[in-house]
Each structure stands twice: as C-alpha cells, then as structure tokens.
Amino acid sequence: MSTETLPLTPEKKHSSQVFFAALKERFRLNPGSDKETYHLVLEADLPYKVGDSIGVYPENDPHYVEKILATLNTSRKHLVQDREGNPHTLETFLQKKANLNRISKKILQHKSSLLEALSHGNPEPSSFCAHLSPIPPRYYSIASSPRHSPHEIHLTISVAENPVEAPFPFGTCSHYLCHQAPLGDPSIPIFLQPSPYFFLPDEASSKPLIMIGPGTGIAPFRGFLQERAASKTSSPNWLFFGERCQKTDFYYQNEWESLQTAGLLEVTCAFS
Incomplete structure (x- = not known):
C-alpha cells in the first residue's frame, strides 16, 4: 500500500499521511431493501484501534465530469492548477480534486445548476477551476478489529441520497465506494482518524x-x-x-x- 502527503482540507485537521488502499471485497448487506447498504473490505496496514475512523478522498462521478467537459468545450488534457500550484489535466482535476457539490455563487451567476451556468458563461477553464473548492474527505467508522482482521479495514456504508436540487442524486463518497471504485486497484486515498474518546479502555x-x-x-x-x-x-x-x-x-x-x-x-x- 503506497503513501503520499496531501494538503489538509479546511474542513477538518487530520494526519497528513495518506495511504492508497485497494478494495478487496464489496457486497450489499440488504438486498431487496429500498435503500442500499454495503459491506466493504479495504486492504490496508493502518495502525488503527477499534473505535477509530478513516477519512476517504472520493472521486466525482465520471458521467457528471463528462457533461462538464462537454459543456466547457475544451480539451480534457488542458492543464490547470490546484490551490497548491500543482498541475493536473482538466479531466483529472474535475475527477479527483474539485468539489462539484458546492459551487460558489460567482460561478453559478444566479443560474440553477453548474451545467446551466457553464453553458451560458463559457468561462476559461483555469479561471473556472480556480473558483472550485477542494474535494473534502468523508469519514467512516471502522467496522472491524485489527486483531480479528489484520491488514484489513471493514466499512459499513449506506449510499446517501442527495436533495432533488443537488447536481447528482447520490452522495459523492458513498457512490464512489459502493458503485464506482474498482476491486483490487490500490488507488483509494485514505487516512486514519483516531478517536480520542470513543474506544475500549x-x-x-x-x-x-x-x-x-x-x-x-x-x-x-x-x-x-x-x-x-x-x-x-x-x-x-x-x-x-x-x-x-x-x-x-x-x-x-x-x-x-x-x-x-x-x-x-x-x-x-x-x-x-
């Protein structure tokens, strides 16, 4: 499992060491229910204790990203920079770095959706990306014990449903982990969020x-x-x-x- 140091998001301070975990197993816990809840197993050697959580940096839905790229009418390989000055192709930035759920009023310009604003405004890609906030991590309680399942982290996740006015019907991270992330590919960025108060003494x-x-x-x-x-x-x-x-x-x-x-x-x- 590889590691990398990523910038801290403004939402919550945490350990800056990010590990790239592989999704080993994923199955639905409640077939036939009117909501989707999944059990996931990540291959990871994090030194966690029961009661801890992990943070996950998700990817945006690729179909929604494709719609944005088509509306911008710009090459997906066009280079843009994140807020730390790191270069990315426009496609990678929109897929992995940008928060596409919370769009600033400066981008929307009184329009009802991002796609509508882009189709009317036709912004320059670098300027558009500069006004997008970083994609935040999502936090999940760990559903396993390292003594029972060494080298693994188990999660219990329900696919979140967004309000009707949201640009995408499902929660970004729950959709990414439960529907989108491939099995066996060590590409899921996670970090440990220790719990100082919720543990077994x-x-x-x-x-x-x-x-x-x-x-x-x-x-x-x-x-x-x-x-x-x-x-x-x-x-x-x-x-x-x-x-x-x-x-x-x-x-x-x-x-x-x-x-x-x-x-x-x-x-x-x-x-x-």
Whole structure:
C-alpha cells in the first residue's frame, strides 16, 4: 500500500499521511431493501484501534465530469492548477480534486445548476477551476478489529441520497465506494482518524458492555465485539440495533446470532 502527503482540507485537521488502499471485497448487506447498504473490505496496514475512523478522498462521478467537459468545450488534457500550484489535466482535476457539490455563487451567476451556468458563461477553464473548492474527505467508522482482521479495514456504508436540487442524486463518497471504485486497484486515498474518546479502555475487558448502534451506526460496535471475542473476554455484551425492516435490513444478522449461540451476546432490536 503506497503513501503520499496531501494538503489538509479546511474542513477538518487530520494526519497528513495518506495511504492508497485497494478494495478487496464489496457486497450489499440488504438486498431487496429500498435503500442500499454495503459491506466493504479495504486492504490496508493502518495502525488503527477499534473505535477509530478513516477519512476517504472520493472521486466525482465520471458521467457528471463528462457533461462538464462537454459543456466547457475544451480539451480534457488542458492543464490547470490546484490551490497548491500543482498541475493536473482538466479531466483529472474535475475527477479527483474539485468539489462539484458546492459551487460558489460567482460561478453559478444566479443560474440553477453548474451545467446551466457553464453553458451560458463559457468561462476559461483555469479561471473556472480556480473558483472550485477542494474535494473534502468523508469519514467512516471502522467496522472491524485489527486483531480479528489484520491488514484489513471493514466499512459499513449506506449510499446517501442527495436533495432533488443537488447536481447528482447520490452522495459523492458513498457512490464512489459502493458503485464506482474498482476491486483490487490500490488507488483509494485514505487516512486514519483516531478517536480520542470513543474506544475500549483496558479495564473494559472485565466489565459488561452496552452498545446502541442503529443503522450503519452498528459499524464500530462490530469492531468492539470482534476485539472482545479475540481477547476472549467473558464479560457480557448487550447490543441494541434498529432499522426499517427486519427481513432486509438486519445488518450482520448471522454474526450476531453466532455470538448469541456462543453465549457472548444479547441483542435487542427495533424495526419500523
């Protein structure tokens, strides 16, 4: 897994060491549901602890990028610079560097969408790109324990739905990871976001653990339970989980039932 130092985004300070991870596995957790939730496995050697998160720098939807390139009517190989002065082709900049969800009023010029503004304004590419903010990272709780799954990071992600007025119907990062990122290619930029307050303290091994994780909020507690099982903790565990439909949206049901059979877990659910 290769590494690189990327500039910090203004949204949140974090470790500047970015690793390029490969997507090892991806499958849907709730086939038949009216929303999409996926389990993802990344190959990564990050020194994380249960309770930590990772940040992911996504790529924009290539079909939307193609529409912008066609509207600009400029070569996709036209060179532009990011805010640090690094050169990129116009296509790469729009695909990997630009925040296409939040467009400044200076670009929109009272138009309802970016494509409409570009078709009326016909801006020079370098000037247009200079007014686009950097694409921000998205943060996801890690759904695994390094003691249970070494060299891997597991994620539980629902594909976010954007408002009707948004330029793209799905969340940028959830769409990228769940629909777009190729398997086996170490090209996903991630970084570790340690959690200073949400973790299993050393003394927790001798105490009962109560966890409340509805929906994808179940993710870190999957890691907690894997960690407790790997350390052979005999203290009781009680998990509260909720979602829409028990038939389709009971994430990791088989895992919880196996722990229940082994006498290691009690589960209380609410579906509505």
